[in-house]
Amino acid sequence: MLDSRRNVTLACALSALAGYVDGIGFLHLGGLFVSFMSGNSTRMGVSLAAGQWLIAAQAFGLIALFVVGAAAGSLIVLGRGVNRQPRVLLAEALLLAVAALAYAFGFPNAAVGAIVTAMGLENAVFQIRGGAGLGLTYVTGALVKVGQLAAMALSGGPRWAWVPNLLLWAALVMGSLCGALAYHWINLAAIWFAAAAALALSGMCVFLTPSGRR
Numbered sequence: 276m277l278d279s280r281r282n283v284t285l286a287c288a289l290s291a292l293a294g295y296v297d298g299i300g301f302l303h304l305g306g307l308f309v310s311f312m313s314g315n316s317t318r319m320g321v322s323l324a325a326g327q328w329l330i331a332a333q334a335f336g337l338i339a340l341f342v343v344g345a346a347a348g349s350l351i352v353l354g355r356g357v358n359r360q361p362r363v364l365l366a367e368a369l370l371l372a373v374a375a376l377a378y379a380f381g382f383p384n385a386a387v388g389a390i391v392t393a394m395g396l397e398n399a400v401f402q403i404r405g406g407a408g409l410g411l412t413y414v415t416g417a418l419v420k421v422g423q424l425a426a427m428a429l430s431g432g433p434r435w436a437w438v439p440n441l442l443l444w445a446a447l448v449m450g451s452l453c454g455a456l457a458y459h460w461i462n463l464a465a466i467w468f469a470a471a472a473a474l475a476l477s478g479m480c481v482f483l484t485p486s487g488r489r
């Protein structure tokens with residue numbers, strides 16, 4: 276899926292967006308994540324062992340919402356019609372805007388729920404019909420591929436095949452840095468910037484995606 280400059284650029288932009296949102300969510304939730312469900316799964320297990328039932332329940336709720344978002348994104352991709360990729364991004368933008376509005380009207384828990392659902396949905400952007408997609412809101416797999424492809428390069432394989440996955444990781448880190456700074460500035464209102472970015476990416480995809488692949 277990282278087979279063209281267009282796809283690498285879009286994937287990095289979305290990874291940065293996920294990092295931005297996750298940085299905001301991590302600070303707001305005090306150590307839980309809105310896109311990194313491996314971390315929430317570990318936190319849930321540790322909390323259960325410590326008898327911290329509320330934290331365990333919060334982690335489980337976040338995981339469940341993320342799965343709902345991933346399923347919703349897949350339904351968009353597997354449905355009929357054109358512009359599936361832009362439609363996924365538009366749905367993400369709308370969810371993030373709903374989150375920002377919910378926070379503005381004094382419903383921070385609803386805002387977090389919309390954010391987590393949006394992050395699950397984002398992972399369907401590069402989903403292949405009938406198959407899995409490219410993980411955009413977490414980079415463990417990307418780092419594994421960096422190591423594997425670097426080993427292949429040292430063994431005579433493609434010299435630079437590992438670079439796109441390293442860029443995905445770097446984009447998420449930079450996004451989380453910006454998200455943390457924005458959260459310290461304006462709290463959850465910083466989600467407005469994420470909604471605008473997702474909307475802009477949706478519009479760009481309409482013009483940059485070949486008609487036969489929409």
